[in-house]
Amino acid sequence: MSKLIEDFQAYRTAMNEKILASNNKVMKRIYSIDTLAYQEGALSIKTKEMLGLVSSLVLRCDDCVKYHLEKCFEQGTTTEELFEVLSIANLVGGTIVIPHTRRAVEYWEALLEK
Structure with a gap:
């Protein structure tokens, strides 16, 4: 698995466990x-x-x-569909979204490779 994906998933899992372990009712409800x-x-x-x-x-x-x-990858989203989604995000969000689009494409390519 790509280090990019592995690092993200490990960090997200560890931090979510810490947050939920706080036993804060509001945080648990937000997650729910x-x-x-x-x-x-x-x-x-x-x-x-x-x-x-x-x-x-x-x-x-x-x-x-x-x-x-x-999640989109797990749901069978195609690369063609992804780029339509990216185009809508850039239309709505403006050019400030372009750097995030670059990182999204990098992550998508890592998902495709795994």
Whole structure:
């Protein structure tokens, strides 16, 4: 597995465990509602993950971008679909999103290689 992916997943897992171990009710509920929001509903999981990816790019959250890229990959998103998602994010977010798009493409390529 790519070191880029491995490092991200290890860090995310370790920190999530620490956060949830705090036993803070609000944090647990935030994590829970996040999980519930991305379940199958009127919109497919794949569509919701693509929406999450657009939002993450526009908000310029690289960790969120990586997370949603992984989920999009798991849902069978094609590279062609990914670039349409990236184009919407850049349209909505403007050129400030371009550096995040570069990192997203790098991470996507790592996912494709694994």
